[in-house]
Amino acid sequence: MYYLIRTKKGKVLATDLPPELLEEAKLFSKKFSSELCSIKGVNKRQGIIERDNFIFYLCCFDQKKTNRIFKHQLDASECFLIAYKDTYIEMAETERKKTRRLKHNLSTYSTKIHQELYKLLPQDKISKGRQNQRELVKSILEKNPDHAVTTFLRILKNANLIKAEFDVYDILHEANPHIDSQKHSIHRVLTLSLSSFWLDFLDKGITINMEKCVGEMTFDYKSMSSILCHIFDNATKYIAPDSEFKIYVEDDGEYYNITFDMISLRVQEAELKKIFDDGFSSDYSERLGFAGTGVGMNVIKRLSKLNEFRVLFKRNVDPTKTITKMNIPFDQNILILGINKTPPNIL
Amino acid sequence: MFNWLRKNRVRLPNRTLDEIKLVCNILFIDDRKFPVVDILKNAGWSNTRSIKDLESLDQKEIREAHIIFSDIHGVGKKLKFSEEGLGLVVAIKEKYPTKKLIVYSAEEHRKVEAFHPAIDLVDNRLSKNADPYQFQVLVEKYAKESFSFNECIERIRKQIQRETGYSLEFDEVVKNVTKIQKSKNFSDSNVAKIFSLQNAAAIANIVQLFITGASK
DSSP, X not given: OEEXXXXXXXXEEEEOOOHHHHHHHHHOOSSEEEEEOTTTSSEEEEEEEEETTEEEEEEEOOTTSOXXXXXXXXXXXXXXXXXXXXXXXXXXXXXXXXXXHHHHHHHHHHHHHHHHHHHHSOHHHHHSSGGGHHHHHHHHHHHOHHHHHHHHHHHHHHHHHHHHHHHHHHHXXXXXXXXXXXXXXXXXXXXXXXXXXXXXXXXXTOEEEOTTOOSEEEEEHHHHHHHHHHHHHHHHHHBOTTOEEEEEEEEOSSEEEEEEEEEEEOOOGGGXXXXXXXXXXXXXXXHTTOOSXXXXXXHHHHHHHHTTOEEEEEOOSOGGGOEEETTEEEEEEEEEEEEESSOOOOO | OHHHXXXXXXXXXXXXXXXXXXXXXXXXXXXXXOTHHHHHHHTTOTTEEEESSOSOTTOHHHHHOSEEEEESSSXXXXXXXXTHHHHHHHHHHHHOTTSEEEEEESSOHHHHHHHOGGGGGSSEEEXXXXXXXXXXXXHHHHHHHHHOHHHHHHHHHHHHHHXXXXXXXXXXXXXXXXXXXXXXXXXXXXXXXXXTXXXXXXXXXXXXXXXXXXXX
């Protein structure tokens, strides 16, 4: 007895049929037939059952088996087809969900890179006179050095965001991700990650205060740089213009707590529970059109969990610091990332 | 009298990171141009070289290198290693066990691990797509292990404790290393005599590399 599961469009999903019987089975569309098989030269019973877009095919060369028994076995396979279909749809949806965020963000960042480039180097201009393209680009850069620097830094930021997306995908979707714990200077790692966002903070008039960010910590750089990239990307979007962004490290004996302290867009009390949920965007970020596929807090939480970091968000820690700009409320919110002082042995 | 003492006082090298960058030799073995080589040079690691493949395990570049990075694919062909880069790194590590060896590959880590158990022999491994900072961190780590005053003295202390169970004071180790430097004799027997050890091969190697920049 052999089986085949396929879609109505003909895509074979699973089968144990020998290759010589495959093509005929793929085309078979009757409910049941019992006739001489031209390939094997003996009688072949075959039949199909359908469920939505899925088709289950069964065939049998056992001459002792009656049509009734064969049909009974075919009918009995229906519950298997239902279970298979449900599992297949669920798995396909899980895979789609995994790549949806990646696709959305990669296409956003690559579009931004193109837009930044073409703002500096007009598409029409550089596509003309290809032999002189280098000279033309050179003269545009020489005439607009400040714009060129800005463009370069914006490209760097988006390239880093693309890298972070791939890193997150690698780490979160591997069954056993490689966590490479090494000693790093926290100040160096923070400034490396911040450098891509420097321009955005400057544009918003933000003063960055990195006091007490000293010492070495042991962590996986790939995870940490992805977490920081998400934290700083969020900060550039949600921090109040012309405010201070404080970053400091405290040692509580068990953890090094890196605190990101800022006056940022209001997160309401009721939203606190959901802030680390997948796809969550706060009410105010939705209203202001900042939300993409979620604010990235879910990614921060999942990466932190994998590395045995501790992540905590506290809203409106000092109500006297609440401000309103253009009718938008900003509170003092802090995010604390706790790095385990005894690094876990995750490999 | 004091002038005579000052003249004859031997000081151990106490190098800054910038000075370490000038003494540390880094070698990349890669059949393709790898941009991290230039990134390291620009970061001050001026003795960073790159070769496409190894013709001999006694080749000058490999003998002089303190830290070696090797791609897993496309190298080891000239010496006809059956598993290309993996065969090559095993041979390098067997011949030069004290040199720091890092492999990198475009493959995912788990695929590489599954590919060859000998990957455990190397000191570290990286993805070819890793952030250049990750290459720099490893270079700094291994270069400091070999050439930083504090790290070398600490390594010697740990080595003595591992081998004998006894711990020597930091200053005592400095005194002994200074004696070795003054004698210019880095032989195992001389180092063993100064440290009162039976076997001082590992320590002799650390001291010689730290003081002269050349390993045994």
